[in-house]
Amino acid sequence: MPHQRPMITTRHGRSAPAPAWRLRLAEPRDEALLLRWRNDPAARQASHQQDLVDAAVHMQWFARALRDPERQIFIAELDGQPVAMARLEREPGGHQLSWFVDEAARGRGVGRRLLAEVLAATPGAIRAEIKSDNAASRRLAASVGLIAAGECHGICLVVRP
Numbered sequence: 001m002p003h004q005r006p007m008i009t010t011r012h013g014r015s016a017p018a019p020a021w022r023l024r025l026a027e028p029r030d031e032a033l034l035l036r037w038r039n040d041p042a043a044r045q046a047s048h049q050q051d052l053v054d055a056a057v058h059m060q061w062f063a064r065a066l067r068d069p070e071r072q073i074f075i076a077e078l079d080g081q082p083v084a085m086a087r088l089e090r091e092p093g094g095h096q097l098s099w100f101v102d103e104a105a106r107g108r109g110v111g112r113r114l115l116a117e118v119l120a121a122t123p124g125a126i127r128a129e130i131k132s133d134n135a136a137s138r139r140l141a142a143s144v145g146l147i148a149a150g151e152c153h154g155i156c157l158v159v160r161p
Contacts, residue, residue, distance in 0.1 A: 125159065
């Protein structure tokens, strides 16, 4: 018997198949998407580096990132469409985590599912730096068990010890 997707009830009271979820590692074909997400105004506002990233600079960074065994970039998809990304970078004592959820997917639980799966698959300590005024990311981090460990110069450090 073929696997059936779970059903959800839409806000109009109709039944529909739940969107198919997939988490995968980034591939070369994702370079333009990740550049678009990196230069998204919300991403720039939440980033330490707020300038637009040049396409040639990003292409070189992305090629190095894909080859780097200390870095993993995950792409979350719903029904085959990329909706979010998470990046883990190994550092002494654990990993640094960052993420982005596409504007069209925000508020739908995509970020929580993405981070929960990445955290579940990653042993050891994890830390993320979130701008203090980024309430959505702070709530998301707390929802997956990351603990606020301090705040300095407008940056909140969240950790999984």
